[in-house]
Amino acid sequence: MSGFSYPEWIGEIYPKGTKRQLMLAAYAEIFPAVEINMTFRRLPAEGTVHKWRDAVPESFRFAMKAFQIITHWRRLVDTEDNVKEFMDLAHRLGGRLGPVLFQVPATMKFDAALIDAFGASLPTDALWAFEPREPSFLEADALDALERHSLALCLNDDVFDPGRYRATAGFAYFRFHRDFYTDDDLEQRAEIVRTIAEGGTDVYVFFAHEDNPDSVRPALSFRELVSG
Numbered sequence: 001m002s003g004f005s006y007p008e009w010i011g012e013i014y015p016k017g018t019k020r021q022l023m024l025a026a027y028a029e030i031f032p033a034v035e036i037n038m039t040f041r042r043l044p045a046e047g048t049v050h051k052w053r054d055a056v057p058e059s060f061r062f063a064m065k066a067f068q069i070i071t072h073w074r075r076l077v078d079t080e081d082n083v084k085e086f087m088d089l090a091h092r093l094g095g096r097l098g099p100v101l102f103q104v105p106a107t108m109k110f111d112a113a114l115i116d117a118f119g120a121s122l123p124t125d126a127l128w129a130f131e132p133r134e135p136s137f138l139e140a141d142a143l144d145a146l147e148r149h150s151l152a153l154c155l156n157d158d159v160f161d162p163g164r165y166r167a168t169a170g171f172a173y174f175r176f177h178r179d180f181y182t183d184d185d186l187e188q189r190a191e192i193v194r195t196i197a198e199g200g201t202d203v204y205v206f207f208a209h210e211d212n213p214d215s216v217r218p219a220l221s222f223r224e225l226v227s228g
Helices: 020-028 046-055 068-073 080-096 112-121 140-148 183-198 213-227
Strands: 033-036 061-065 097-103 127-131 151-156 171-176 202-207
Touching (some): 020 046, 033 202, 061 080, 080 097, 097 151, 097 171, 112 140, 140 151
Parallel strands (some): 127 151, 151 171, 171 202
C-alpha cells in the first residue's frame, strides 16, 4: 500500500487494539513493502526514519517518493545536491531501503538530453524508479533512455494501460491507483506481475492509500492472486 498510518484500519486490517505507534509493525505482518509518500512534500526527522527501520523485519522494504524540489521545482535539472540530501536520509533505512520513486509532473514530456543528464547524475548505490504521466514516455526511445540509466519504469494504471509495461531496470514498479477494481481487473494485473516475476525480475506493486479500510481489500486480493 501507499501508506500505513491509518487509525481507521485498526480492527479491520490491523488487530483490534493496535496502538498507533505499532501500526507499521502490524502492516509488515501483512505486506512485504510500503510506499512512503510524505517524503514528496517534506523530509521526516532522522528519528522517525530510525523508528520505521526498527519496526519491521530485515526482509521488509520501504519505497520512498523523492522530494518535490527534485521533480517539480527543478524538474530534474541540477539536482545532484538535492538527491544527495534526500539519500543521506533514505540510507538511514539501511538494507530495508527499496526503490526511490521520481514522480514527474504530468506536463513533462520525454526529452532525451534531460533524461540522460539526470540519469548520469544519479549515484549507483540505490534503486531508482521513474513515474511519468505523459504518453511520450512510453515510446521506445524513452524507454530505451530509462533503461540506459537503470531507471525502472513506474506505471500508474490510472494513467496508462498496465499491459504496455516494459521493464527498464532490474526491478519493475506498478502503482495501482484506480478507485475500483473488478475481479477480472485484478487477475489481469496479477498475470502481468507474475509473468515479469517469473522472468527473474523483482516487482514492486502499491495500491492507493485511503483512510477507509475497504481501500485495502483489492491489495489483499491481489496478494493472494500473485502468491497462489
